[in-house]
Amino acid sequence: MASSGSSQKQPHAIMISMHLQGHLIPCINLAMKLASNGFTVTFVHLEFIHHQIVTSQSGDQTTGIDIFSEARQSGLDINYATISDGFPLEFDRSKNLDQFLQSYVNDFPSRVDEFVGEIMRTHLSSDYEFFLVADTFSFWAAEIAEKYEMVSVSFWTEPATVFSLYYHLELLKENGHVPVSGREEEVDYVPGIRSINTKDFMSYLQDSELTLLHKAIFGAFEDVKRVDFVLCNTVEELEEEAVSVLQKNQPFYAVGPLFPRDLLKVSVPRSLLPEFDCTEWLNTKSPASVLYVSFGSLATAEKKVILEIAGGILRSGVDFIWVLRPGIVGSDEDGMLPDGFRDLVKERGLIVPWCKQWQVLSNPGIGGFLTHCGWNSTLESIWFGVPMVCHPLFTDQITNRKLVVDDWKVGLNLCDGEYVTSEEVVEKIGALMDDQKSCKLRQQIKKWRNTLRNALREDGSSERNFARFVEDVKNKVLTKC
Structure with a gap:
């Protein structure tokens, strides 16, 4: 696509986002x-x-709002567009998940193809040279980039360790470790991962039944080997061995954590749910006295688990903020909490459907985080120096728990046995919130907090890596034939 005058052209990224909050x-x-x-x-x-x-x-209900309008007013050159997934707005995708996934896998790639093709045709005589940036799970990205002779950038929103496990899926299959099928065995041959137990593999590697979703995910990791660049939302020093090995396969850049420079004053809306502001309530609490509880935006938990956690929180006596998202226990919302729970904790607990997590974790009143170990939540918790109690639910959260508890030692397991019990919840909350018992955790998380913050300094590893990526992708885009 580049012409003899390509050196004067402006690199233009087409970014098509995934539809999940964590992405x-x-x-x-x-x-x-x-x-x-x-x-x-x-x-x-x-x-x-x-x-x-x-x-x-x-x-x-207005849909014509441009979410990047303020960003543009500040001088950033960001255009905004939307693309249909083929269903009307009122279609319930969560209740009709199989139908949605079927369409997303089989029909959505052609919609992306048409959308990208239209942009390319519209700007044939422009001064832009386009390249594609897509989530690694976007299994269609490599093919569309190749069709339009575009440079392709894959964006991985999870740890490099998880990327490496997916990347070496065939190796794991050859050694009989995928699917896991309930076994617990140490694996020490995956490049860049010194040792990991199969119980710590992502849930998609645990399952023996291959669904359409599995095929799309695994296909995406075959396709990612064809892209020009991979950006990873991690920090080199957090996962040094994994990042180092992946860099030998293809251009791979650890550029995380991808946080806005002004963390608490962000002008671009990012939340799929209304966010409750907990600041006024938190400001009445003593430093490091409040437990924050949230299990993320997507996964569901068993009702009995929520009940055991509620019982443990009640008996612990700790002040807390608990995000109980609609749908956390599926469609069964009745009796999600024990009878009388809200009345019993009304003086020391704040229960909200969703909140501004940045504001909560950055508040001095927060002393611990009971978390599902989503990667965004993990990075945010480390950034603000808040140690964790971990209760992963599915996908990468299982592997993230291993990193948090076993490797970096900034968190505790909520459940060391097969089932969550209120007794263990009391024990783990006590170990997390007691200054003396959690002294080592707090020392470790302070160390890793400094690592993350140093990475985003002007001379930090992530800033250097991003600057290198900017130079490399510009050179590649502007010399692309």
């Missing part, structure tokens, strides 16, 4: 960072995601 947040942050480094960006949300974000901000 949206770093993807938007990456768009902002690319634009801040002189790139033109066209950022694309699915229409129903745009609708959810706009509604969560104001309750208004």
